Amino acid sequence: MDDVKTAVRAAASQLAGVSDTPRLDAELLMAHALGVERDRLLLDPSRFAVPMEFDALVARRLAHEPVAYIVGYRDFWTVRLRVGPGVLIPRPDSETLIEAAVEHFAARAPRTILDLGTGPGTLLLAALAEWPGASGIGVDASEDALGYARGNAEALGMAGRARFRAGDWGAGIDGRFDLILCNPPYIGDTEELMPDVAGHEPAAALFAGPDGLDAYRRIVPDLPRLLAPGGAAILEIGATQPISVTALARAAGFSVDSRRDLGGHDRALILTR
Template sequence: MSEVGLALRAAATRLAAVSETPRLDAELLMAHALGVERAALLLDPSRYAVPEAFATLVERRLAHEPVAYIVGYRDFWTIRLAVGPGALIPRPDSETLIEAALDHFGARSPHHILDLGTGPGTLLLAALAEWPAATGLGIDASEAVLTLARANAEALGLAARAAFRVGDWMAGMAGSFDLILCNPPYIADGEALMPDVVRYEPASALFAGVDGLDDYRRIIPMLPDYLAPGGAAVLEIGSTQHMLVAELAEAAGFAVRYRRDLGGRDRALLLTRVG
């Protein structure tokens, strides 16, 4: 086995104490230390020597720092997003919202997209990459996070079609949107989380009151004023929140469909106008 292969094996053994994906973490950290893509590393690990920086990166991961913060990016849908402390790390489960939107629109394209709580631009930029004729607006409460979102839009060649604004959900906004995407905080205040999350990711993007529904109660009643005819709002939900959030949506006059993620968990609700 090559020097790099041995180092990866040893690192993965150690990282198993803090990660559910220790081998993947080790590979991503090694590729980052080498300044190459993971695919290039796996194709021929024997061509590389173990860089000195690798040990430091492994120690950071052993302290529960998320890999995305260490390497500075996370791949999501078809795009790569720069991320950093203060920005919620994009999760594969959130790709369920893009899948639901694609199913809803079919061969059509939404013209104007709104992403509430956009973070580093996650859902908005993924949607704009999917629909080249669309434009969009990302709202977030943090100007620092929106700096990341604007940089991501620029790096992806989407800056001309993506605007970002500080805001408190839809408060004080004007206009209507064919597609509204939202991954709000939905974790109950007392819920236990993995150290990677609770120590490093922003609490404001995670927790939403004693039952995790506070932000849904604010967002859903506002949606009818901003959703264009024939459009859809797609909300991410916790795996046990389907019925509770659906009741809020139905009370606001929406028809509700749900979609499960790749793990078979309820993950997104798609809301459309009744009639």
């Protein structure tokens, strides 16, 4: 019987050249191959034998395929989201937006939520999990992403509270929302990305013109008509963009605050009126 701990250690050593988290990647791939959760694998690895498909999974990761695509999901905030080719993979940094929303709505829960650029439903479904009395709309230009979003809402028991529609940011959206969440593309067209991202994730969800600000220039001026009194619009930004996006927001009549991610970078701008 092959030793799972030894196999994971060997895989982590191989993956060190392609991943910033080689041990975690190896553990997730092993757990996926075994059909168990990672915590169960770590609790008692000696009870398992190395499955035949493990080496093939490691080979896919060595070719820079994202772990989330290989295992078919990514955990985000308190929810598990199915993901795959054609959809942006949720990042831990984006949880900063949910943290900021929880802080803003500490005294009262939002009732209506709008997620612009929802991807696989990431921010909307995380927010709906936080506030069971809320409902919301997720908008995305990608039908692939919307297919994942609808499936995730169904799997999480939120299909009755989450609606998804194809759209161009806020265009065609009526009504006002207590909470608007948005993680738009914000990478400059000439910026270099890691091979995992550049070779697999959808460019339309990543790049936004020469300076990475094209999406904000379209989204921010439309937010005043969409935001309900006392509400907040919370935008994800790149680490170099707080000054530029803050200027756009103030020009649209907003007061602006910011929150930093775990790496100490400005990540979320909170827009209020």
